[in-house]
Amino acid sequence: LVLAVVFACLVLSPVMGLAANETEPNDNAASANAITADGDVMIGQIIPGGDIDWFAFAASAGTSYTIATSSAGGTDVDTQVELIAPDGLTWLASNDDYWPGTFSCFTWTCSAGGIYFVTVMGYDDTCLGDYQLQVYSFGADAYEPDDLSALATPITTDGTGQNHTLCPTVDADWLQFSASAGQTYTIATSQTGPPATTDTELVLYDATLT
Numbered sequence: 001l002v003l004a005v006v007f008a009c010l011v012l013s014p015v016m017g018l019a020a021n022e023t024e025p026n027d028n029a030a031s032a033n034a035i036t037a038d039g040d041v042m043i044g045q046i047i048p049g050g051d052i053d054w055f056a057f058a059a060s061a062g063t064s065y066t067i068a069t070s071s072a073g074g075t076d077v078d079t080q081v082e083l084i085a086p087d088g089l090t091w092l093a094s095n096d097d098y099w100p101g102t103f104s105c106f107t108w109t110c111s112a113g114g115i116y117f118v119t120v121m122g123y124d125d126t127c128l129g130d131y132q133l134q135v136y137s138f139g140a141d142a143y144e145p146d147d148l149s150a151l152a153t154p155i156t157t158d159g160t161g162q163n164h165t166l167c168p169t170v171d172a173d174w175l176q177f178s179a180s181a182g183q184t185y186t187i188a189t190s191q192t193g194p195p196a197t198t199d200t201e202l203v204l205y206d207a208t209l210t
Helices: none
Strands: 001-014 019-021 041-046 052-059 065-069 077-083 090-096 105-109 116-123 127-136 172-176 196-205
Touching: 041 116, 041 196, 052 127, 065 077, 077 105, 090 105, 116 127
Parallel strands: 019 041
Antiparallel strands: 001 172, 001 196, 041 127, 052 116, 065 105, 065 127, 077 090, 077 116
């Protein structure tokens, strides 16, 4: 039998890693607050209307980064998040409502290492409130390439797990195992560590891929 693990979305845990508060003024690239790319939390606030918070992080070529906002536990703000190139001017990516309702999330792969900027703002000037920002990176796991059924990684049925990374966002990991008639099998995924919980979809195929 062949099993496909398909990426659905990333869901931030409430607070994983260290937490810090933004420091104003941070309204442009020159005054951007530093944030790590290991999932540490930056707690920010959009106030007054029109406020734009700037953050800076170091990115490495070939690495994929997920940038996301989520609730800080106060008055949630409808965020819009943008990624800006090291020149402090060039727009690279953005997201408004990835999560239902208010928060933002997107994944981007760095092509050239350097210091990149993230801006967080309200959807419009009436959007005021709190948010938490996280930047974290994912790399390919040891089982890649395993994106096709023909490249499926063998896995045993004795309960021994495998640690896989779903990255980039279109990634699908294929695994295969031998099954016996009349035997019941439980197939499950679980979290392997911070900063995020991956919302996975499992699809089971027979040898004919049906």
